[in-house]
Amino acid sequence: MSNSQLTPGVVPGRLPAKAYDANFADVIAPYDRHEAQVASDRCYFCHDAPCITACPTSIDIPLFIRQIATGTPDAAAKTIFAQNILGGMCARVCPTEQLCEEACVREAAEGKPVEIGRLQRFATDGLMAKAKHPFTRAVATGKRVAVVGAGPAGLACAHRMALLGHDVVIYDARPKPGGLNEFGIATYKTTDDFAQREVDWLLKIGGIKIETGKALGGTLSLEGLKSSYDAVFLGIGLGGVNALRSDGEDKANVLDAVDFISDLRQSTNKSQLPIGRDVVVIGGGMTAVDAAVQSKLLGAENVTIVYRRDQAKMSASPYEQGHATSAGVRIICNAMPVAVHGNGTVREVEFAYSQDTDTGLKPSAETFRLRADQVFKAIGQTLDDAPSGLALAGGKIAITAAGRTSLPGIWAGGDCASGGNDLTVTAVAEGRDAAMDIHASLMGAVR
């Protein structure tokens, strides 16, 4: 193939074959032992440490870092997994600059936090490479729990339930487990099929069965699950996406960013993925950044993120934004799409400059156009068709702090549930905590 970055249209193979491997390799290289030693040495072992408070799963960070520093990384990994069974994935995908590392006292002191995420990866990778699963199940309780959704929330809930001695069946609509770990997270954050390896490792606890290709609302009903299980946990994520509501949105090559990313994640040969010469991504979150950066890594010549408000309001962190711009992505703020132009297929997107006022977002009369062979919409996901009968809050399933829904016997957590912040680690925390509440209620404590 002789395509290049300059080839017009949407074509595969814009880059030399070997460029793809380099582009989609680990964006943050794992620590070797020496690096981990030096990094762990910087931890002050703070009292009642702010990093622990900042971690949605409350990992005892100073303890695990001290365990690395004293040469027992496996003990460190156990400290991590005891709170967060997906500590391996979280080490890769957490926006640590907004969580634990932002709270690190050395961030305050020197602007250079202890690199908690990388240390976490060092410890968890080491233990996961060993044959033995670090936890054993409690004696069987005879209780059966159904988990719907094999994403981080569902997996965390299932593991904790299994650990406590219950039998779990996870149902997922997709052909593979993992949720967005498998279909969403940027490729360069979770390389070498890590999402599937992590699921396999997690299942070694025993007592968990995964049934893929089974959807709630399809072959499964909430009523049916309720009658055949002692408890039900819903971790179904956000299946729907917001629409642009601009003229011409239905033109060819105007796509949902999550679908583009999902295809990318499932492809085994990135050089075969078609990508535009000019790509426009609309949105301001992590999904927008991931779609834009990965477009660039596939060989697009010009990639632009267009966000309708001030840059400070982008939900992608400054670190993520920096990652995008250093990959060559251009970020335009304060512009909103008004029309998609092209003859059946997108050729240009027209934007109006916008102003973020107290009374809402106002488009100005002045517009500009960006060339686009492909447009990726990344303006937020929604919970489409929530199971009926469940009370909603803010478009999501309403839950209490313990994960209880409005229906007895049904718990929920992760992206599909109210509250939260649409992060992997929060989904893990909510799944785990719901499991503890389910356990308490199954074992006779009050519900």
Added chain:
Amino acid sequence: MANLTTDFIGIKSPNPFWLASAPPTDKEYNVRRAFKAGWGGVVWKTLGSEGPPVVNVNGPRYGAIWGADRRLLGLINIELITDRPLDVNLREIKAVKRDYKDRAMIISLMVPCDEQSWKDILLHVEDTEADGVELNFGCPHGMAERGMGGAVGQVPEYIEMITRWCKMHTRMPVIVKLTPNISDIRKPAEAAKRGGADAVSLINTINSITSVNLDSFAPEPMIDGKGTHGGYCGPAVKPIALNMVAEIARSRDTHGLPISGIGGITTWRDAAGFMALGAGNVQVCTAVMTYGFKIVQEMISGLSDYMDGKGMASTAELVGRAVPNVTDWQYLNLNYVTKAQISQTDCIKCGRCYAACEDTSHQAISMSADRVFEVMEDECVACNLCINVCPVDNCITMVEMPKGAVDPRTGTKVGDYANWTTHPNNPSVAAE
């Protein structure tokens, strides 16, 4: 997970990690927090005789030295024994012990050097249901000026005498805590043994001055323009403590005398080292004063992982494991030849090994124009200095030369075990 339960002279504790007699164990509030955090036992802060308690200075009582990144390496204190009334301490000890029957509770004592004083204090502590007493013959400042603590610890005859009194007047196990401020640690240990001690614990703190204030021209910590020597402890004293423990563990006269190891223990590794050198358990002070009680969690997980890895089922299997390998210099194998080797993939080219070897050792490292550092085996005496100064762990390693190989430095073949006692250069060998 390995079983960390220890039985030290009949005193059981869930793990071998005790807190040493010091501020962390000075009152009920602290000790309860310590037990909650998981410490296996405590030696209560030293009690004195009935009557008005001692007083402490009301200005700084600690000084410290630091390593890079302000890591605390050594702590110096001029604190005395407990300054709280005896009856308050006794009441609190009893209350805590009642709630924590599974933990070790030892009471440290220091009273004037006469039989009646010791008899009286032992009578007082009997009622607390504590598991044992520790005789503080170590405190190097203040109390020593009054003929107690370190002043007793430096005279083996006094140690023996007081230990004997204590064994006579109590049924509790007696641990004798030794001062390192003495030239041969075996002498006080032997005296304690003769007096009937159930165990010795060591080390107490080392006489020291932290630093000098260069504006006021007085030692630190400074009290109103003056300073005094204090007791040094923390990571910096560990090598001194390890040697003293080993000397007692391997000496013919004291071998087998139970030892509670103290001095600079900060991590599970430090603790394991003391135990391998013969300590049945360990005591910690500075590390908790630096990082808080929570570090015991790392000690517990670290020691148990280590023991699991070594297939040790109980701490007894670790205790004393290294003692047979502590020997005198004269028995070291002079035909054991190693050479330093620099891993070029790990080398960061700082040149510290070169400076050390070229300026201060044997000129056995070469440096190329593009900063490649290599060991010249025909010059290397295997002194280990390059490894010690290298900032990268494991970048430089020692490689043993196989038997029969020719050492390029000496031109001789690596032979069988032979030590100084038979070496031709040894004058006493030649004399025979």
